[in-house]
Amino acid sequence: MTAYADTAPGSTGLPISIHGLGKRFGDRDVLNDVSFTARPGRVTGYLGPNGTGKTTTIRILLALTAATTGSATFGGRSYRSIPRPGRTVGVLLENAGLHPGLTPTKQLRIAAAATGTPRSRIADVVDEVGLTEVANRKIKTFSQGMRQRLGLALALLPQPSTLILDEPASGLDPEGIIWMRGLLRDYAARGATVLVTSHVLAELERFADDVVVIGGGRILAHTALDRLPDGVDLETFYLSTLHTAGAATRQETQA
Ligand SMILES: Nc1ncnc2c1ncn2[C@@H]1O[C@H](COP(=O)(O)OP(=O)(O)OP(=O)(O)O)[C@@H](O)[C@H]1O
Numbered sequence: 001m002t003a004y005a006d007t008a009p010g011s012t013g014l015p016i017s018i019h020g021l022g023k024r025f026g027d028r029d030v031l032n033d034v035s036f037t038a039r040p041g042r043v044t045g046y047l048g049p050n051g052t053g054k055t056t057t058i059r060i061l062l063a064l065t066a067a068t069t070g071s072a073t074f075g076g077r078s079y080r081s082i083p084r085p086g087r088t089v090g091v092l093l094e095n096a097g098l099h100p101g102l103t104p105t106k107q108l109r110i111a112a113a114a115t116g117t118p119r120s121r122i123a124d125v126v127d128e129v130g131l132t133e134v135a136n137r138k139i140k141t142f143s144q145g146m147r148q149r150l151g152l153a154l155a156l157l158p159q160p161s162t163l164i165l166d167e168p169a170s171g172l173d174p175e176g177i178i179w180m181r182g183l184l185r186d187y188a189a190r191g192a193t194v195l196v197t198s199h200v201l202a203e204l205e206r207f208a209d210d211v212v213v214i215g216g217g218r219i220l221a222h223t224a225l226d227r228l229p230d231g232v233d234l235e236t237f238y239l240s241t242l243h244t245a246g247a248a249t250r251q252e253t254q255a
Contacts, residue, residue, distance in 0.1 A: 011161045011191070012040050012041075012161060012191040012192075013040040013041070013161040013162040013163075013191060013192040013193030013194070014040070014074040014075035014082070014088065014089075014161065014162050014193055015037055015038065015039055015040055015074070015075055015193060016037065016038040016044075016061065016072075016073075016074055016162070016164075016193055016195055017037050017071075017072070017073050017074075017076070018034055018035055018036050018037070018057065018061070018070070018071075018072050019035050019070055019071045019072075019073075020033055020034075020035055020069060020070035020071070021033070021034040021035070021057065021060060021067055021069070021070035021071070021072055022034070022067065022068045022069035022070055023053065023056055023060065023065070023067055023068050023217075024068045029217060030053045030056055030217050031053045031056060031057065031060075031067075031068075031217045032216075032217045032218050033069075033070070033218065034053070034057060034070070034214065034217070034218065034219055035070075035219065036212045036219055036222050038193055038194075038195040038210070038212075039193065039210070040161075040162075040191055040192065040193045041188055041189075041191050041192070041193075042188055042193070042194070042209040042210055043184050043185070043187075043188045043194040043196060043207055043208045043209050043210070044193075044194065044195050044196070044208065044209070044210045044211070044212060045196055045197070045198060045204045045208035045210070045211040045212070046058075046195060046196065046197045046211075046212050046214065047197065047198060047199065047201070047204065047211060047212070047213055047214070047238065048213055048214035048215050048220075049215060049242070052214050052215055052216060052217060053214055053217045054166070054197045054214060055093070055094070055166055055197070057072070057214075058093070058164055058166055058195075058197070059093075060072045061074075061079060061164065062079050062089070062091060062093075062164070063078065063079045063080050074088070074089065074162060084115070084116065086114055086115040086158065087115045087116060087117065087158040087160065088158075088160055088161060088162060089160055089162045089163075089164060090155035090156055090157075090158065090160035090162070090163045090164070090165075091155055091163075091164050091165075092151045092152055092154075092155040092164070092165040092166055092168055093151075093166050094166055094167065094170075098139050098147055098150060098151065099139060100138065100139050100140035101138060101139075101140065102138070102139055103135065103136045103137060103138055103139065104126060104131050104134065104135050104136075104137075104139065104150050104153065105122060105126070105135045105136055107139065107150070107154070108122045108125065108126065108153060108154065108157060109122065111154050111157055112157060112158075115157065115158040116158075117157055117158045117159075121157060121158075121159070122157070123135075125153045125156055125157050126153060128153070128156065129149040129150070129152050129153040129156070130149060130176070130179075131146065131149055131150060131153065134146065143171075144170075144171040145171040145172055145173055145176065147171070148168075148170055148171040148172055148176075149172070149176065152165075152168065152180070156183075160192075161191070161192050161193070162192060162193045162194075162195075163184075163187060163192060163193070163194045163195070163196075164195045164196075165184075165194070165195070165196045165197070166197050167197055167198060167199070168180055168184075168196060168198070169198060169200055169203055177203065181203070181206055181207045184196065184207045185207055188209065196208065201234045201235045201238055202234075202235065204234060205225065205233065205234040205235075208225055209224060209225060209226075210222070210223065210224050210225065211223060211225060211234065211237075211238075213238060213241050213242075215241070215242050215245050215246075216245070218245075220241050220242070220244075220245045221237070221241045223237075
């Protein structure tokens with residue numbers, strides 16, 4: 001993986017606003033009145049236990065799933081009404097739509113055509129994510145980490161001003177994780193909006209500015225990391241937030 005300075009965003013990111021979001025699957029409320037903002041120039045970490053609605057929030061933001069109530073917007077607009085959304089918002093989702101029979105170069109060519117990105121950018125982004133040597137090998141032969149790198153290449157290809165990354169460090173080796181940390185910090189420093197989910201708190205603490213904690217489909221906390229009390233790290237804050245929420249829920253149930 002190489003320097004990222006040449007491929008950072010050219011314009012300021014869009015603020016991401018989630019307001020009163022609710023989502024019901026069948027008879028189950030997965031999201032309940034979820035509201036928070038991810039601001040430009042900052043990396044916002046979105047964290048919570050498995051199955052608490054992080055990916056669902058992101059899927060609603062990207063118009064892949066409809067909200068039951070509330071809104072999820074970029075600079076006040078829904079994803080579909082942003083001009084050239086595929087170019088403005090870079091996205092990494094699990095199972096990122098990779099085609100096993102294609103090579104990275106071919107998959108990136110398709111994405112470049114879809115987003116109006118010059119083809120000349122492909123070699124740069126392949127180099128950036130460290131896949132140059134395998135750029136013409138079929139994706140079906142790739143390890144999990146190589147697939148993750150390609151997913152990141154697809155997200156970064158159009159030099160988006162806004163990044164939404166679901167578990168970006170998943171499967172990356174230590175060198176890749178260090179590169180990714182630098183990349184996210186660099187993007188935010190250049191004014192991008194960066195929203196990231198992660199379960200790796202020690203890692204998140206190294207690159208996030210703000211954290212939003214969700215539990216049981218509700219927002220439990222939203223804070224700047226530099227506002228945590230002295231001596232309290234993210235892990236301690238996270239566990240105590242979940243503990244307090246669990247105790248409150250038990251009290252409500254018993255009342
Ligand atoms: N299409 C669907 N139909 C029914 N239930 C769903 C659907 N998609 C997600 N869910 C449920 O919604 C809940 C939230 O899922 P989601 O994937 O958003 O959680 P998450 O916070 O991203 O979890 P993880 O940390 O494990 O990735 C889970 O209980 C999941 O089973």
